[in-house]
Amino acid sequence: MSTQQPLAVGLVGTGRMGSFHAETLARRLPGVRLAAVADPAPGAAQRLGDRLGCPRATTDVDELINDPQLDAVVIVTPARTHAGLVEAAALAGKAVYCEKPMAVTLAEADRAIEAAGKAGVPLQVGFNRRYDTGFRAAHDKIAAGAIGTPQLLRSLTRDPKLADPARVPPWTIFLETLIHDFDTLRHLNPGAAAVEVFAMADALVRPDFKDRGLLDTAVVTIRFDNGAIATAEASFQAVYGYDVRGEVFGSAGMLTMGDIRRTHLTTYGPDGTSAECVAYDQDLFHDAYVAELADFADSVRTGRPPAVTGEDARAALSIALAAIESITSGGPVRIDRPRHP
Known part of the structure; x- marks a missing residue:
């Protein structure tokens, strides 16, 4: 054009x-x-x-x-x-x-x-x-070999509030929330593919909606073909605000990403220290x-x-679907090689 x-x-x-x-x-x-x-x-x-x-x-x-x-x-x-x-x-x-x-x-x-x-x-x-400055810098450092070979990875998403559990479709925690973490873990382990997934989940925020298919708390373990082991976790209710963080531990060092604080201001007073936390994703990830x-x-x-x-989206989806299958079967699930390179 x-x-x-x-x-x-x-x-x-x-x-x-x-x-x-x-x-x-x-x-x-x-x-x-x-x-x-x-x-x-x-x-x-x-x-x-x-x-x-x-x-x-x-x-x-x-x-x-x-x-x-x-x-x-x-x-x-x-x-x-x-x-x-x-x-x-x-x-x-x-x-x-x-x-x-x-x-x-x-x-x-x-x-x-x-x-x-x-x-x-x-x-x-x-x-x-991928466009956040901290996560982007971490990817670039990992790709350049700054921390050696990734061995342990972690990504988490904690939403501030589950407003209306009746409007949450089944498997949302995997398909719409943890899908971010699955992509992040792939991005922070460049060139590696997920090969096995094991998931656990429950309704700990709103147990009264569990029989309607709501799962609001989850942990997923992912094994990659380069040997790295990753965990992704999510909760639909973090009372302190919107919380997104990551960590990559490698053979030559470690990187951490994410900050729940709205600014780097910390208040010190007679009741201790405090910081203002981010309430929404559009605050934390505005840029x-x-x-x-x-x-x-x-x-x-x-x-x-x-x-x-689209291939990146498919790869993250394959992890999410494997996690759902793992919840259903109660065991680990192998992931087939992606159809698209």
Whole structure:
């Protein structure tokens, strides 16, 4: 495409994350314009469009996807709609950015990847931790051999509050929360593939919803083909705030990432020390969320492959599905080699 005209992007989905991405497209990225917003909920797209000065708002998602004036589509809808929308956008010839997870089955993931490949359009998936300065620096140091060979890895996600357990679909903790950690662990162990998974999970935050399929606390152990052993853990309720951290222990050293503090300010007083904690993911990863869309826009303009691909999303999904199978079977689960390189 021409690099002289602003990149025209349409966004599908106006929830909390969709609204943040829409604001990024409208106000934070030079050379990008938010050209259209779609959401099937009556009035949702119009309200967001009016707030951001977007010229088009519609309840018809297909209309947006097939708009010939758009260069790219950003998908921020409920997880189980992602794969179908990726296929539709690729078929319409649009570059695609899709929030995680790209799909919830491997068959869906394969169709989405194939659709983008056949159309020759970029497909980027929203694993934002790769764009966080600390996690990115850790990856670069590991890839350069700064801590030798990774041996033990850890990644955790603790959400601040489980607001409405009745609205949490089954297996969400693996497919939508720990999927970030699975990608992070892969990224922090460059060139290695997960080969075995063992998972444990329970409803410790809301045990009264366990019989409805809710699991709100989980630990997953992953073995990689380079011998490294990793753990990923998640909870849907950390009373102190939003908590995301990582650690890689290697043969020549260790790296840690993540900080729950809003700033580096610590208060010392007669009752001890205290620090203000981050409450939401958009606080902790604000710059990373912006950076990933900036990177997507650059890949569309330049034609280079996206930094986070559909194949990356499929690999993380394969770990999530193995974890679900492990919970069901009660034992470790082997992971087949990925179909896509």
